[in-house]
Amino acid sequence: MTFALEASEVNKIYDSNVHALNNLSLKVDQGLVYGLLGPNGAGKSSFLKIITGLIKPTSGSINLLGKNIRELNELKGKIGYVPQELVFEDYLTVEENLKLFASCFSISNPKERISELLKSFQLAEIRKRRAGTLSGGQKRRLNVAIGLVIDPEILILDEPSAGMDPQSRNLLWEMINDLSKKQDITIIISTHLMETADRLCTKIGIIDKGYLITEGTPEELKARYNSSLSLQITFKKIPDQNKKIEFKNRLKKIIEDCEIQEDEKSLAVRGSNLELILTKFIETSTEIIGISNIQGININPVTLEDVFIRLTGSNLREGK
Amino acid sequence: MGIIYQIFLKNIRVYYRNKPSLFFSLLFPLVFIGVFGIAFQYGAPGNSPITIGVINLDQGIPGNTIVLSQNGSKLSGNYFSQEFIQILKNVKYEDNKTYAFDINLYNSSIQAQSDLLRRNILALVIIPSNFSLLMMSKIREFVEKNHINASLNGFPPTNYTSNIVVKGDSTLLGYTITSTIVSQIANSYVNFSQANSQRYVILEGTTQTKGITVFDLTTPGLLIFAILNNLGTITAVALMDKRFGFLDRLKLSKLKPWQYIFGFTLSQILVAFVQVPIMFFAAVLFGFQVTTQYLPAFVFIFFFALSVTGMGLFLASFISNPDSAGGISAIIGTPMAFLAGAFFQIPNPVIIGKGGILGDHIFRVFDFLPATPTLTGLRLLLIDGVPLQNLSFELSLVAALSILYFVIGLIFYARRHLRTN
Structure with a gap:
């Protein structure tokens, strides 16, 4: 099987002795939409820059589209790259920027392609405006459009939706979805938007402190980490502390693999056995806390974000 | 492209x-x-001569050396430095009437320096002691380059060097004009092999300068x-x-x-x-x-x-x-x-x-x-x-x-x- 990307034991140590990547290995099948999740400083951007050949790894090997990344010249014109930063010339208009990059990529029919991109990214009306005067969302759209000025075999997007308004973001996801469906294109995307990754990506890798912690399809990840169910009980009054302790101990005895989180007026439990948790959780809470003090019970399906928090101990959105 | x-x-x-x-x-x-x-x-000096000083330290053509001009006459003493000074005297503005320089000749460098400091003169041109030898080396260069059959006994080698010095306050326009003109004329004069015919043109007094x-x-x-x-x-x-x-x-x-x-x-x-x-x-x-x-x-x-x-x-x-x-x-x-x-x-x-x-x-x-x-x-x-x-x-x-x-x-x-x- 040909992989669009094969990264093997990639390490990156910057001059300041910062280890950005630690023995990171991953393979991405051709035609997949691969999501790279991780908090800020996890090493996502370093990894994406390494696989595009923009920075050299300290060690390890990378094959992109069957070629070693060192042979960057042979890959030129096949990689679409959208950096996290806004990379275009502020003093040029939207159209001039697209023309410049189209010319540098030596694409055939540049006029037609530029016209398509202007239309697809809703930039046609502002084609004559200087890029520096655009709104944040418009700039982001232009940034992505430039990455698509060629018809790439592999598209690498580094946090493409950062700073986008919801409307622009949805437009971008639709475009990516369409691209992946219509063409045999491999898309590697780093994002911190869990719901989007869940919806868009066929495979996800979670990266933290330069390590690839885990990878799989969104469903595999949720199942693998007992994340199928989360129950939360809320109380009318703050229950007695002893009763809360007793409740937790009892529940732990009955359901060994459960995880309990508490705050002042609620208790939440997570585990893999839906039936057992549901029965025992309600039974035990009614018995110890008392039915009159129970305000409600919520059943929550666990998200990728829960998986992420569990794996990294960080809140992805905040990058803390 | x-x-x-x-x-x-x-x-x-x-x-x-x-x-x-x-x-x-x-x-x-x-x-x-x-x-x-x-x-x-409007800061132009107009067509008025700039007063400069000249010290001629040239020790002349050595007595035992025969130097002939193109017409065959024998040259001796300070012929070259005198000729050079004469060229400077003959330099005119573009109106072809006004001379560019009013030249004071000095025997004493102390007096010349003193006048320079008092701005009685705006520039001081010092012709070096080996000026004639320099000219003779240029003649040798010319003769050898053109394969002319001539005796060059006592002539210095072709790589002989010498410097004409122009002293003065570089912030003054008079000094700037003087140094520019003197360096141009000196280059032209000294470069005998190139400017042989020009030398005589210069001597005829046609060298002019405009009011810069x-x-x-x-x-x-x-x-x-x-x-x-x-x-x-x-x-x-x-x-x-x-x-x-x-x-x-x-x-x-x-x-x-x-x-x-x-x-x-x-x-x-x-x-x-x-x-x-x-x-x-x-x-x-x-x-x-x-x-x-x-x-x-x-x-x-x-x-x-x-x-x-x-x-x-x-x-x-x-x-x-x-x-x-x-x-x-x-x-x-x-x-x-x-x-x-x-x-x-x-x-x-x-x-x-x-x-x-x-x-x-x-x-x-x-x-x-x-x-x-x-x-x-x-x-x-x-x-x-x-x-x-x-x-x-x-x-x-x-x-x-x-x-x-x-x-x-x-x-x-x-x-x-x-x-x-």
Whole structure:
């Protein structure tokens, strides 16, 4: 099987002795939409820059589209790259920027392609405006459009939706979805938007402190980490502390693999056995806390974000 | 070619759409043209002679040596230095009536120095003791080059050197004019093999000089200053292309580094080519007396713009913040303009002096600046109307220094920004 990307034991140590990547290995099948999740400083951007050949790894090997990344010249014109930063010339208009990059990529029919991109990214009306005067969302759209000025075999997007308004973001996801469906294109995307990754990506890798912690399809990840169910009980009054302790101990005895989180007026439990948790959780809470003090019970399906928090101990959105 | 054109076009657009760069490249030097034009266009000495002093230390032709002129008459004593002084006396303004110099001959250097300090004379020309020997070595060179059958007993070898010194206050216009004219006449006179026939023309009293104003002398310097002012923008653009990831993004395209550099450099040269005529036109409006040699000036401008682009690339290899590019470029560019003598001549800072590791050759800081030979070339073309073919030395120097500066800048920039880290 040909992989669009094969990264093997990639390490990156910057001059300041910062280890950005630690023995990171991953393979991405051709035609997949691969999501790279991780908090800020996890090493996502370093990894994406390494696989595009923009920075050299300290060690390890990378094959992109069957070629070693060192042979960057042979890959030129096949990689679409959208950096996290806004990379275009502020003093040029939207159209001039697209023309410049189209010319540098030596694409055939540049006029037609530029016209398509202007239309697809809703930039046609502002084609004559200087890029520096655009709104944040418009700039982001232009940034992505430039990455698509060629018809790439592999598209690498580094946090493409950062700073986008919801409307622009949805437009971008639709475009990516369409691209992946219509063409045999491999898309590697780093994002911190869990719901989007869940919806868009066929495979996800979670990266933290330069390590690839885990990878799989969104469903595999949720199942693998007992994340199928989360129950939360809320109380009318703050229950007695002893009763809360007793409740937790009892529940732990009955359901060994459960995880309990508490705050002042609620208790939440997570585990893999839906039936057992549901029965025992309600039974035990009614018995110890008392039915009159129970305000409600919520059943929550666990998200990728829960998986992420569990794996990294960080809140992805905040990058803390 | 399309890629280079797009890079070129991008830089040109950035230039004219960026108000600060337009200001520093065009408006700022134009203000200088206006200020200098108003202040100095009437500062001309007019057609009045400049009082200068001459000390003739020439020890003459050795008594036992026979030197013949072209018509066969025997030359002796201080013939050459006397002839040279006579040429200086005969120099006239372009009205062909007024002599350029009123010459006081001194026997004592103490008296001459004293008069110079009191500004009784504006410049002091010192003819060296070996002037005649120098001329004899030039005659030997001429004879040998032309295979003339003549006895050269007692003639020094062809590589014999000597220096005519012009002393004075370099901030005074009279000194500037004197040193320019004396150096031109001395070069022409001493270079016997080239200027044999011209010597006699000069003796007939046809050498003329026009009434040069301070503004005339300054205008070529202001052109240099304007091009040096582009340094900040060149540095900032080269830096921003890297800093904001533009170059990284282009690395994935089919653009080759040389195409980027070529397009970038062409755009900077075009900016200089647009700047100069505008400045030139403004200077003419303010009274700059231009000769017909203004088109060849663009050859010098081309090389100088190339050197400034090289400097910009060099600076962009070391500066990390584009916002500081303007300030740092001004710190480098402005002293460079002063050192080259763009505004007024300054004392020469000698870094390797006479008798040092390079023997009798004297190299000064400004000898290594492309601005210096550019300025000399522009002054000779635009003020004196010297044809380009007579400026091969200045042009070669500008070309060599500019290419050197450009290559150094390119190497540093390529190593720092065009390679994968």
